[in-house]
Amino acid sequence: MKDQGHVAFILLGANLGDRQSNILQALQYIQVRANIAKVSSFYETEPLEGSDQPEYLNMACQIETNDGPKELLQFLKWVERRMGRTVSEKYAPRPIDIDLLLYDDLIIRESDLWIPHPRMHERAFTLIPLTEIAHDLVHPVLNETIEALAKKIDASTVKKVNRSLKFNLERDIQGGQPSINIGLSRVGITNLNRVIRLGSEDKAALFYANLDFFAYLDPSKAGVHMSRFADVLEGMLEEISLEPTPDIESLADRLALQVVQSQRAKKAEVHIKARYPMERVTPISAKKTEELFTFIGIASTNGTTSRRIIGVEAEGMTTCPCAQDMMAAHSRMLLEEAGYSKDDALKIVSLIPMATHNQRARGTLLVGSNMPVRAEHLVHIVEASMSSETYELLKRPDEFFVVNKAHQNARFAEDVVRHMFFNLVEIYPDLPDETFVLAREESFESIHQHNAFAERSGLLGDLRAELRNKGEAIQSNVTLEEWLNL
Numbered sequence: 001m002k003d004q005g006h007v008a009f010i011l012l013g014a015n016l017g018d019r020q021s022n023i024l025q026a027l028q029y030i031q032v033r034a035n036i037a038k039v040s041s042f043y044e045t046e047p048l049e050g051s052d053q054p055e056y057l058n059m060a061c062q063i064e065t066n067d068g069p070k071e072l073l074q075f076l077k078w079v080e081r082r083m084g085r086t087v088s089e090k091y092a093p094r095p096i097d098i099d100l101l102l103y104d105d106l107i108i109r110e111s112d113l114w115i116p117h118p119r120m121h122e123r124a125f126t127l128i129p130l131t132e133i134a135h136d137l138v139h140p141v142l143n144e145t146i147e148a149l150a151k152k153i154d155a156s157t158v159k160k161v162n163r164s165l166k167f168n169l170e171r172d173i174q175g176g177q178p179s180i181n182i183g184l185s186r187v188g189i190t191n192l193n194r195v196i197r198l199g200s201e202d203k204a205a206l207f208y209a210n211l212d213f214f215a216y217l218d219p220s221k222a223g224v225h226m227s228r229f230a231d232v233l234e235g236m237l238e239e240i241s242l243e244p245t246p247d248i249e250s251l252a253d254r255l256a257l258q259v260v261q262s263q264r265a266k267k268a269e270v271h272i273k274a275r276y277p278m279e280r281v282t283p284i285s286a287k288k289t290e291e292l293f294t295f296i297g298i299a300s301t302n303g304t305t306s307r308r309i310i311g312v313e314a315e316g317m318t319t320c321p322c323a324q325d326m327m328a329a330h331s332r333m334l335l336e337e338a339g340y341s342k343d344d345a346l347k348i349v350s351l352i353p354m355a356t357h358n359q360r361a362r363g364t365l366l367v368g369s370n371m372p373v374r375a376e377h378l379v380h381i382v383e384a385s386m387s388s389e390t391y392e393l394l395k396r397p398d399e400f401f402v403v404n405k406a407h408q409n410a411r412f413a414e415d416v417v418r419h420m421f422f423n424l425v426e427i428y429p430d431l432p433d434e435t436f437v438l439a440r441e442e443s444f445e446s447i448h449q450h451n452a453f454a455e456r457s458g459l460l461g462d463l464r465a466e467l468r469n470k471g472e473a474i475q476s477n478v479t480l481e482e483w484l485n486l
Helices: 019-030 069-082 124-134 146-150 226-242 248-263 321-337 342-351 375-385 396-408 413-427 460-468 480-484
Strands: 006-014 034-039 042-045 056-065 097-103 108-110 113-115 159-161 187-199 204-215 268-281 288-301 306-319 358-368 436-443 452-459
Touching (some): 006 069, 042 124, 056 124, 187 268, 248 268, 268 375, 288 375, 288 480, 306 396, 375 413, 413 452, 436 460, 436 480, 452 460
Antiparallel strands (some): 108 113, 187 204, 204 268, 268 288, 288 306, 358 436
16 A cells, blocks of 8 residues: 555444444445554443443544545545444434544644544543553644543543454364364464565565464364464564564564464474565676575474474576487487597587476475574575576576576486585585485476476485485485474
8 A cells, every 4th residue: 555645543433233343344444545554442431421322332543544634534424324324313322433533733623624523632432542552642732642631531431341253152162172083283274474574673674475374283172273373473463574583484483482372282383485585697797687586484392492494495497317318319329420430429419518308497495403594595505406597587698608507417306406415515514413404396397297306304414424425325314394393
């Protein structure tokens, strides 16, 4: 939404029907023309003038709008009518009542518009909720803060109430016994999309992220409270969007701890994927381009100890060694048939890049360690393990570079995974042996209707031992699930 030019404060009230639902519905309508910046808690109060009618529920709200004060008032009156309010006697019961309290610091005294609201400083049910969201706001006529005005009046009849629609919860179904006594490994929700902020106060950026939440279910419980996963995120939403977290795995850890507490679970996992822009420079033309990569943060905690994963997904290019070898053999045969000697044919073929089929590929590299590893560095490791990296922007010389490099480095999916491990070991010699690593590559085949896939996971010490033993396998394929299972 574009920036709104004016700030206004309104009071919503209802004492007919489902009062909370009415106020929340009114807020939905208001968002059609205004941005809702802040809302107070719900407050219940007795009706004015001691009339014999249901108690009122009120909420104060700060909005940002491009409408002028008269246009805004007209829109608010439309919302009242849309929700069934009709013209009635003064102080009569109503499904919704919306008062325009303040608009910027304007003072307006007209027959159809009075700002600030003429009686707001006399009413506890207005000042108490307004103080919650704007305690230091100065009344433009009385020249006193809302908090100071609230302290001058009797607020004994105003009481805060919980924000929850009323229903009869006769029993906790999720917390009860399952109908079939089979335990489940983990239960949760996936594909929550939110904006997160990563970095430091001096340098931070917003990212569009996809989050998965899991709790390890007690076998005696029928299920988890699915809404509590979203509650964890919503409870931290303002914090994680306004206050940066240093890295994606730290945020996953914070959220996982909240899940353990809210679900009373033995253990919880949170998986986050965020699209991250990195500046690139093309290899020959040196053109700057910005490309998106996927950063991955995973955390598992039992409430006391945690394990974290930092990872990336990056795309590149692979070329097929098998098809290239067949093309080389065929080219040597053609040269020999044309009169070249076997040695000359072999030499010519060794000098010329041989054709082969190529495909885009996606590599994934995950690292679990207490030693910090930068996700940006993992991107370069994945790309360096491919036949060639790829670029969004390619001039002709860059295109030649990429194609030539890829055909000089023909690699299967299996080769890419091995290169990722080798590069990680060489570039991070100080990573502890107990570090968890997972490398995965999927090639989106160009001449087949299937994809090629390879993966290996394990502890870095075992992989180092395999490299030292020159290929003698050490069967220690620790899976991601096993490593996260504290």
